[in-house]
Amino acid sequence: MTPEPSERLHSSHGTDPDLVELVRMFVDEMPARIAALQAAWEAEELSVVRRLAHQLAGASAGYGFDPVGDAARKLEARLTDRGPAETIRREFDDLVSLCSKVTV
16 A cells, blocks of 8 residues: 555655765665565564664664654664553554665
């Protein structure tokens, strides 16, 4: 499902002519990142989810998607400190939701 225009998350670098192609590549790769997160979650491979969240946290900031990076860092931290299962699930869902909204 494609998010409504008002729900889309735009890169803060999306209009920078030097970065727009890199941002576009990041956005184009997002469905594969989401699929990998979901597959690891469904397989209960939380160490893989944590690693993917860590990678996403680092990449998101560089591509101008700070809300995605913030959500990924929160999930990574919660998985590291083994927080409550319902909190981890909510933060996972929040991250996937934000990832599904990225656009140039």
